Amino acid sequence: MADAKKIKVTLIKGLANTMPVQRRTVKALGLGKISSSVVHDATPATLGMVRVVAHLVKVEEM
DSSP: OOSOOEEEEEEOSOOTTOOHHHHHHHHHTTOOSTTOEEEEEOOHHHHHHHHHTTTTEEEEEO
């Protein structure tokens, strides 16, 4: 891969009243507190995880 796309994922909502699978997905993405951000390669696995918690996060292409 010459130049893999990157995405920046930021947690914008809290995890109260969310399903356990969503909490585990947020933790697996490396997010903890509100406003925490991480940068990941835009692989199909990562994009699928983001889709599960799309209502809790903001995604930016880099």
